[in-house]
Amino acid sequence: MLESIFLIFLFQLVGEMIQKFFELTIPGPVIGLVLLLVALLLFGKYSTSVKTRLEKGLTTTAEYLLGHLPLLFVPIGVGVVMHISFLENRLLAVLFVIFSATVLSIGFTAFVMEKLQNLGNQNDG
Amino acid sequence: MTDEQRLYSIWVYLQAEPLFWLTLTIGAYLVGDFCYRRSNLFPLFNPVALSIIIVSGVLLIFDIQYERYFEGAKFIHFLLGPATVSLAIPIYQKWALIKSNAMPIISAVLLGSVFAILITYLLALAFSLEREIVLSLLPRSVTAPIAMGISELIGGIPSLTAIITIITGIIGAAFGTFTLDLLRVKKMSARGFGIGLASHGIGTARAMSRDKTAGVFAAVAMGLSGVVTALIVPLIIFLLKI
Known part of the structure; x- marks a missing residue:
């Protein structure tokens, strides 16, 4: 759980930095979304125990966050x-x-x- | 100190702390969600709309400044960023379905984004709204930060665009399902896509909480239409000489 929260924050942080640096109109979290998606697709082919654990954690965290998205x-x-x-x-x-x-x-x-x-x-x- | 004075001093303490505003926001949302389920998913009882009305009512009755409320509620607001990033996970899980729908997605994003801008322009024209308001309305269907960026670029009022964008999202979340039932659109992917394109994050949130496929397509439509709208609003303004 903590690992996946760290990863999500990290991708948002990188997204925000890219947005600020290039002065883009696309919001930082959306850039973070695209980067995380690209990372998941790139590593999707490999199956290691670390990757399986991270993916499981990310799925749980995402389901929790998105389940209450309207709030x-x-x-x-x-x-x-x-x-x-x-x-x-x-x-x-x-x-x-x-x-x-x-x-x-x-x-x-x-x-x-x-x-x-x-x-x-x-x-x- | 009398009991009344003691209660008053507790209230003064509470309203300066985040805990009270966080509890109020989550509580209002739970009440909204409960009423929505009880009303058999009646569109006007949308949980977001209801909880906004409840919280605003409390602020107005007790004469509380919005800034004071937001000092506490910002912790909930902060989670929007991480929640946006985490949309990558359901999109990844449905990636095969998105790939097999690539052509419809690209065509529908272009057609839908142009439609959303033009219909807004025509309706604004019908009410002979001032030029500044018209320009602030045009980018309203995309996520607030993008819409505000476009508004600034074309000479609208960004803060007005922010308000208009949020209202758009709430209307999409509340009436989207009803509209799509009326039009008999059955595919969950198409339903989510329309809601995400026309009412960005708030619509996507609604779609995601009802069906994962609808939510994923809403998120894809929201992301793509944000980019497309940023590119075509200035073009449409140039072509129509607005």
């Missing part, structure tokens, strides 16, 4: 409510635009994705 957005969401007056008289119009555009984009993208998958007969796992 992690609550503090920043509260900030939005407390600062909503920023939009003043435009609030209702902006909310309507966000609501309609979001629902339409989800529907459009998922619909297109499913059609494209059916074209190629990809399975869903």
Whole structure:
């Protein structure tokens, strides 16, 4: 468990350093995600006892962190409510635009994705 | 000291400590999650939305500054970074499925990202919103740090974009499933993909807590659309002369 927390923090740290150094708009944790994925894919071929143990630990830690992922957005969401007056008289119009555009984009993208998958007969796992 | 004074001094002590705000945040989330399950997954009872309302209500009633709350709640906020990194693990486990869907993924990311930007622009135009608000709205479907970067680049207001982005995520998490049921999209991969593309991390969180395949495809869509949107928003602004 501790090893996997260390690894996840380490990859985020490297991601943040790369983001700062190259002044990228892509957030540090996303760079960390890509780096960890690349590392997992590269070492995926080998099977040593160390690798098996690390992968098992990472799976447990990831499942725990991701199982409660929505909770992690609550503090920043509260900030939005407390600062909503920023939009003043435009609030209702902006909310309507966000609501309609979001629902339409989800529907459009998922619909297109499913059609494209059916074209190629990809399975869903 | 009277009992009342003693209670007051305990309250003064508590609100200066992280423990109280952490307990409140997790408690509010558990209540939200409980109501959501009890309501048979009714979209308006989304746990994130409910817990945000509960915590905001407490802050407003007791006249607490957001900054004071965040001093404590930042420990929960901090975990967002490690949680993002750990998305690599389920993506790795589903890698074969992602590889076999490479073409649909790439096409749907491009089409979906362009659609999300254009529909936002058209609706904002219909309400004749000010140029600064329109520009702040355009990058709203990608994760907040990327959206704020784009907003700054194109002349929007980054802090307004941050607010708009979070609202987008909450709406996607709350109404995504309902919309997809209405459209009869059945494949878990396609459902997650739409939610992740249009409502970034908050939508992905929702998808991940319901189905692993949906969560993984949401995460992939979120990551790719972040990069694609950063590249095409300036292009669309140039082409449409916004």
